[in-house]
Amino acid sequence: xxxxxxxxxxxxxxxxxxxxxxxxxxxxxxxxxxxxxxxxxxxxxxxxxxxxxxxxxxxxxxxxxxxxxxxxxxxxxxxxxxxxxxxxxxxxxxxxxxxxxxxxxxxxxxxxxxxxxxxxxxxxxxxxxxxxxxxxxxxxxxxxxxxxxxxxxxxxxxxxxxxxxxxxxxxxxxxxxxxxxxxxxxxxxxxxxxxxxxxxxxxxxxxxx
Numbered sequence: 001x002x003x004x005x006x007x008x009x010x011x012x013x014x015x016x017x018x019x020x021x022x023x024x025x026x027x028x029x030x031x032x033x034x035x036x037x038x039x040x041x042x043x044x045x046x047x048x049x050x051x052x053x054x055x056x057x058x059x060x061x062x063x064x065x066x067x068x069x070x071x072x073x074x075x076x077x078x079x080x081x082x083x084x085x086x087x088x089x090x091x092x093x094x095x096x097x098x099x100x101x102x103x104x105x106x107x108x109x110x111x112x113x114x115x116x117x118x119x120x121x122x123x124x125x126x127x128x129x130x131x132x133x134x135x136x137x138x139x140x141x142x143x144x145x146x147x148x149x150x151x152x153x154x155x156x157x158x159x160x161x162x163x164x165x166x167x168x169x170x171x172x173x174x175x176x177x178x179x180x181x182x183x184x185x186x187x188x189x190x191x192x193x194x195x196x197x198x199x200x201x202x203x204x205x206x207x208x209x
Contacts, residue, residue, distance in 0.1 A: 001019070001020060003188050005194070006038055008038065009099065013030065014189065014192075015061075016030070017029065018123075018145075020121045025048050025121075026048060026118065026119075027053050027118050030065075032059060032060040051118070052075070053078055053116065055078065055147065055148075056079045056083055057085075057086025058086060059099055060099075063094060065102075067100075075106075077107060078125075078136055079134040080112075082133040082134035087103060112136075116138065122142070123139060124138065129166065129169045130165065131159060131160060132150070132165065148189055148190065150189075151178070153191060154187075154189060156192075157171075157206045178197060179201060182198075183198025
């Protein structure tokens with residue numbers, strides 16, 4: 001599995017496109033804004049979109065998912081249903097933050113332990129509340145890559161001061177589902193540069209308090 005990060009939105013959110021090198025099948029992850037940019041990246045690489053994967057319901061990650069689904073005739077998968085209240089307030093979030101957004105109900109909610117596939121690739125879904133109550137991550141064990149959304153960043157962690165955020169839940173999620181992985185796992189973060197489990201285990205101040 002390869003992952004191309006494309007920064008979008010006023011919040012410089014990474015909207016990854018994950019793809020299978022063998023089949024060129026891909027998934028859009030967290031398309032919150034700037035769809036023309038994302039579609040251009042996908043087309044330039046000759047990739048074949050399969051569906052949209054949403055890690056959580058904040059506007060910078062989910063605001064443009066409905067429009068992208070309609071434009072490309074794709075299904076939306078995720079997040080966990082605990083984020084339904086966020087998905088149903090995307091239009092209000094858009095008015096607050098001056099971003100275009102549409103409410104939606106995903107074609108499939110994700111549960112802890114689910115598996116989603118594209119091409120020859122497979123993502124193991126873990127429910128990781130804390131930043132948002134329905135936040136999920138996807139772990140590709142074979143490729144040793146993690147689609148982490150806003151759970152873990154390079155040198156930091158997701159905010160917990162947003163609606164239904166919880167600091168201890170986030171730390172517990174990281175300890176239970178990320179730090180149990182090998183140091184070599186690459187973390188594709190929702191904001192900022194990629195990192196690795198080993199780097200964060202050794203240097204992240206929030207994990208070594």
